Amino acid sequence: MSASTFPMVSAATPGREMRAADGLWFGKDLSASEPIPEAAIERAVDLMRSGRLHRYGEQGSGYPEPSLLEQDYAAYVGSKYCVAVSSCGAAMFIALKALGVKVGDKVLTSSFTLAPVPGAIAHAGAQPVLVETQADYTTDLDDLAHKLETSGARVFLLSHMRGHITDLQAVRALCDRHGVALVEDCAHTMGAKWDGRHTGTWGRIGCYSAQTYKHINSGEGGLLVTNDDDVAAQAILMSGCYMMYEQHILSPPNSVFERWKYVTPNFSMRMSNLAAALLRPQLGLLAQRGKTWNHIYAMLEARLRKAPGVSIPERHPKEEFVASSIQFSLALEPAQIQRFLQECELRGLYIKWFGGQEPKAFTSNYAHWHYITEKPVLTKSMAVMSQLLDLRTPLSLTEQDCELIGQIVAAAAATAATPV
Numbered sequence: 497m498s499a500s501t502f503p504m505v506s507a508a509t510p511g512r513e514m515r516a517a518d519g520l521w522f523g524k525d526l527s528a529s530e531p532i533p534e535a536a537i538e539r540a541v542d543l544m545r546s547g548r549l550h551r552y553g554e555q556g557s558g559y560p561e562p563s564l565l566e567q568d569y570a571a572y573v574g575s576k577y578c579v580a581v582s583s584c585g586a587a588m589f590i591a592l593k594a595l596g597v598k599v600g601d602k603v604l605t606s607s608f609t610l611a612p613v614p615g616a617i618a619h620a621g622a623q624p625v626l627v628e629t630q631a632d633y634t635t636d637l638d639d640l641a642h643k644l645e646t647s648g649a650r651v652f653l654l655s656h657m658r659g660h661i662t663d664l665q666a667v668r669a670l671c672d673r674h675g676v677a678l679v680e681d682c683a684h685t686m687g688a689k690w691d692g693r694h695t696g697t698w699g700r701i702g703c704y705s706a707q708t709y710k711h712i713n714s715g716e717g718g719l720l721v722t723n724d725d726d727v728a729a730q731a732i733l734m735s736g737c738y739m740m741y742e743q744h745i746l747s748p749p750n751s752v753f754e755r756w757k758y759v760t761p762n763f764s765m766r767m768s769n770l771a772a773a774l775l776r777p778q779l780g781l782l783a784q785r786g787k788t789w790n791h792i793y794a795m796l797e798a799r800l801r802k803a804p805g806v807s808i809p810e811r812h813p814k815e816e817f818v819a820s821s822i823q824f825s826l827a828l829e830p831a832q833i834q835r836f837l838q839e840c841e842l843r844g845l846y847i848k849w850f851g852g853q854e855p856k857a858f859t860s861n862y863a864h865w866h867y868i869t870e871k872p873v874l875t876k877s878m879a880v881m882s883q884l885l886d887l888r889t890p891l892s893l894t895e896q897d898c899e900l901i902g903q904i905v906a907a908a909a910a911t912a913a914t915p916v
């Protein structure tokens with residue numbers, strides 16, 4: 497399929513006659529990505545010229561790009577090990593397997609997350625047990641405490657969904673009290689911290705994404721971090737090193753591999769040399785990107801708060817988030833929110849909604865995941881999701897863009913609230 501026939505979710509550029517009467521028009525592509533840094537392109541081209549794109553080799557010398565990336569990333573977050581894999585979904589699956597999750601086990605997870613998270617649990621043959629989400633889009637700690645006590649789960653896969661970080665000291669204390677292992681899904685929190693410490697380093701394992709719409713971009717890619725020798729050895733073996741684990745710079749002692757190498761399947765979820773070469777130069781950009789994103793967030797937050805019916809939760813002072821998107825709640829009924837979305841689209845602004853009846857594009861909610869057999873009754877989460885709107889914030893957004901987005905949201909919310 498050529499690019500010109502690609503069925504876009506929101507490609508509509510209505511003709512002038514179809515646009516809103518107030519003349520407001522945004523029209524920018526919020527899914528736009530930053531270019532890959534030239535140094536990364538050059539390294540990738542060198543690699544392509546060599547043809548050596550697989551990270552492991554039976555002959556040759558030097559460490560491959562993913563080993564160097566693992567070393568850089570572990571130093572960046574302050575963990576002992578990092579294993580580069582094919583996606584964050586792969587990292588979460590490997591994390592669950594390395595912690596001994598078996599077919600039929602229960603795994604606690606966030607109700608506010610996206611499809612790859614329950615998907616990783618299903619991939620391990622386990623059943624998600626969903627934890628309530630509260631009005632500030634973080635985990636409801638009372639519900640977590642209750643389910644840690646009653647669910648029988650041995651692992652909590654916590655999703656820092658859309659960069660909203662639950663009090664990690666509190667989560668960790670609760671998990672420790674019940675002997676439950678914490679795994680963090682940091683697909684939306686690369687570079688973010690809680691109380692000065694990187695997300696992904698608060699539990700046994702942290703999982704990150706390097707997919708195009710995340711903080712660093714190799715198209716697809718994932719990183720798993722841990723301080724645990726046995727988890728690291730299993731993750732290296734499961735990701736698909738065959739028996740070439742010595743080609744990892746951050747590698748547990750051989751004696752640890754001896755414990756695992758005959759009993760650990762190879763799931764072929766490695767990162768390629770090419771993906772790692774694209775990512776390494778991007779690590780150095782994370783700090784500046786984070787500053788720019790948070791500046792855009794602050795500009796949008798101030799403007800969106802002025803729109804009728806819109807509320808945005810205050811962030812906790814310990815939460816050092818990195819906002820690559822912004823979420824807000826709109827106090828309207830579902831039919832009015834549908835109208836709101838249409839009004840935004842008429843003004844060239846693509847907004848996503850977590851409360852839709854149908855899953856759409858990247859967006860879905862737990863009610864759409866029918867393979868979860870234990871049907872959750874999550875009144876708090878559904879109340880939050882039914883009014884929850886979501887806007888991607890590319891680094892290219894200007895102050896004028898933020899101003900215009902604020903005006904469009906205000907106009908669309910006012911129209912949607914008006915009885916027809």
Ligand SMILES: Cc1ncc(COP(=O)(O)O)c(C=O)c1O
Pocket residue numbers: 582583584585586609610612613655656657658681683684704705706707716717718
């Ligand atoms: C919250 C969340 N977790 C995990 C993932 C999985 O990331 P990946 O696409 O790298 O598997 C995604 C993907 O968008 C996500 O949104």
